[in-house]
Amino acid sequence: MRKKAILLFLMFFCAFSLSAQVFSRIEADFSVKEVGSNGIQRLTTGKVYFDKNLKKVVYFTSFPQEEIIIITDSLTYQVQNDSIKRKSKAINLASFSIFNLSLNGNLPYYGLQNTFYELTDIKNEGNMVISSWSLPETKKTGKSNILLLSQKDKLLFGLITMAPDSIIISKQFFEKYTQIDGLSFPQEITQFFYYDGKEEIKRTNFKNIIINNFSENKYYNYPVPPGR
Amino acid sequence: MRKNLLLMFFAFCMTGLFASQADLFSYNAEEVEAQFSELTRLENYIEENSSLSFNDIILSSEFANANISNELGNSMASGFTLDEMDWGGFLWGFCCGPCGVLIVYLQKDKRTNERMISSLIGWGVSVVVSLITNIATGFQYLSYY
Numbered sequence: 001m002r003k004k005a006i007l008l009f010l011m012f013f014c015a016f017s018l019s020a021q022v023f024s025r026i027e028a029d030f031s032v033k034e035v036g037s038n039g040i041q042r043l044t045t046g047k048v049y050f051d052k053n054l055k056k057v058v059y060f061t062s063f064p065q066e067e068i069i070i071i072t073d074s075l076t077y078q079v080q081n082d083s084i085k086r087k088s089k090a091i092n093l094a095s096f097s098i099f100n101l102s103l104n105g106n107l108p109y110y111g112l113q114n115t116f117y118e119l120t121d122i123k124n125e126g127n128m129v130i131s132s133w134s135l136p137e138t139k140k141t142g143k144s145n146i147l148l149l150s151q152k153d154k155l156l157f158g159l160i161t162m163a164p165d166s167i168i169i170s171k172q173f174f175e176k177y178t179q180i181d182g183l184s185f186p187q188e189i190t191q192f193f194y195y196d197g198k199e200e201i202k203r204t205n206f207k208n209i210i211i212n213n214f215s216e217n218k219y220y221n222y223p224v225p226p227g228r
Numbered sequence: 229m230r231k232n233l234l235l236m237f238f239a240f241c242m243t244g245l246f247a248s249q250a251d252l253f254s255y256n257a258e259e260v261e262a263q264f265s266e267l268t269r270l271e272n273y274i275e276e277n278s279s280l281s282f283n284d285i286i287l288s289s290e291f292a293n294a295n296i297s298n299e300l301g302n303s304m305a306s307g308f309t310l311d312e313m314d315w316g317g318f319l320w321g322f323c324c325g326p327c328g329v330l331i332v333y334l335q336k337d338k339r340t341n342e343r344m345i346s347s348l349i350g351w352g353v354s355v356v357v358s359l360i361t362n363i364a365t366g367f368q369y370l371s372y373y
Contacts (some may be wrong), residue, residue, distance in 0.1 A: 031271055033264050033267040033268070033271070035263050035264065035267075039295055040295055040296075040297050041266060041267050041295055041296050041297065042267075042296070042297045043267045043270050043271060043274075043296065045271065045274065062278075063274055063282065064282040064297075064298045065282060065298065123249075125248050125249060125250040126248075126250050128250050128253060130249050130250065130253070148249060148252065148253075150249075150250070150253045157253065158252075158253040160252055160253070168252070171252075171253075171255070173253075173255065190255070190260065192255065201260060201263060201264075203260070203264060
């Protein structure tokens, strides 16, 4: 009887452990294609690493040139030949990256539930669940404070940013989800940006995605060179 | 019967009047693929010729007419830098302080994120310069006593 109880407890514990798998690292080959409103095209390819405990996104670009981009929640560094080429301020870029949102299970609502945005409406339309989000009156910036978010099969599908006068500022589509070790991740993100009546398009693709690789620390925790 | 037909017609019109939000979540995939076709071709070429540099590829006959930039994508290293400074906005903030920032905000046709940030930086710089000037003047007065 006692042995059976211990066995049952062990089985329950193992089942619980497996279901509570923690995702803390992600790496992938990426490519970013952009077509500007002026007709200029850009292609960037390389490899990206992210560790949610370090809160650092590290891009190793191979095309058009070899560079390293390190993105934290406060600063972004462009590194070339072991020296900082450019440094710029950035707010929460790492926290709201697709990588951090995905690893923390916050991608379905794009992490909005952890921001000042409040859910104002939710409805089913066809095969989509569409939710509306806006900032409370006291925190409105007057710039872009209306978000429409759509989900298909409980996965984030689209995110539309609208100005207060309902003018669309940007659209993002998250598609071609793949399952890696139990984590759903979109392999293709298409973005549209609108301003002054013009449109720019950007598409990011990910492949060869690996989760929880704890052996390549030098890439995940690439140090920012001193100086500047 | 006539009443029912009228009601049905009215309901049909009402559904047509309010376009669904689902329509906003769509785009012409074929058109987008066509816009990216050159870059997709370039991406495949790079995979097959990984030893070639950007200049080698762009100067080759394969992509001689392509309008491709050698800069990294805009959002790879985003953030505000001196390159993005709008000096007109900066001057408004520097010379007129919060009124200048408000004027920049009200100029809807010229208002951009960079221009707003530049005006705020200008205002900030003017405050710092004033402080330094006041402190220096204060020291000067002190030296007379």
